[in-house]
Amino acid sequence: METVCFYIFALMALTGAVSVITQRNPVYSAISLIVTLFAVAGLFLLLYAQFIAILQVLVYAGAIMVLFLFVIMLLNLGKQPPKVVKLVGLKIAGGVAAGVLMLTIISHLLGGYSTGVLGEATPEAVVTEGSTELIGKALFSDFVLPFELVSILLLVAMIGVVVLAKKPDQEEA
């Protein structure tokens, strides 16, 4: 059952990802990306990371994708004029480079093995305690400084976005 689910989600994720980079219309790319994000959320569920899976759906498939679609609609990118310059050579080179990267990563993966000290968050602990509780405990004890820094990062990003996206000043224009 788990294996079947893994292959279904993996197929969904890969199909969506390929569709993201092959669609001509950015709106279709965004929809394909949502499919991929949901599939990855399903994989998180299979990995006993329920909290992260919910967050994936809420933050990525919800907030971030709404932002993408909003900007696409705002800029009215649906009907792009056909490309004047065709960069076929560049595309082939990019594809070849990506293929080589893929082969490198997979050869390393297949040749290597993972080591490490096993922690306490076994699937049984996740089931009995809940992944939210485990993450909360870690986040507010060992990782409290990074957590606060992330809030500062988000504040800075918010201010930056407001400054960037507001209408240019009258005298400047």
Added chain:
Amino acid sequence: MISLTGYLILSAMLFVIGVTGVVVRRNAIVIFMSIELMLNAVNLTFVAFSRYLHGIDGQIFVLMVMAVAAAEVAVGLALVIAIFRRKGVVNIDEINILKW
């Protein structure tokens, strides 16, 4: 039960598809989406390791990555809007005022 390598290979594939998108596509918004794909692949790696090494730290990292991704998308799309206001394009071939 799927081995750790299965998840790692899947996330490598997603990452490489994202890299291809960044290299091949010319639309700035699609490039941002490809970056999201890469970040998601990394998240999948983190969670897979977290599951197979029974640690919760990987999931904390995923939280941080998600926050950074949200900030990056917001700032990036604001930049795209600002550039679109000035030049009327989102095609990165035509945004070359920093090139000499």
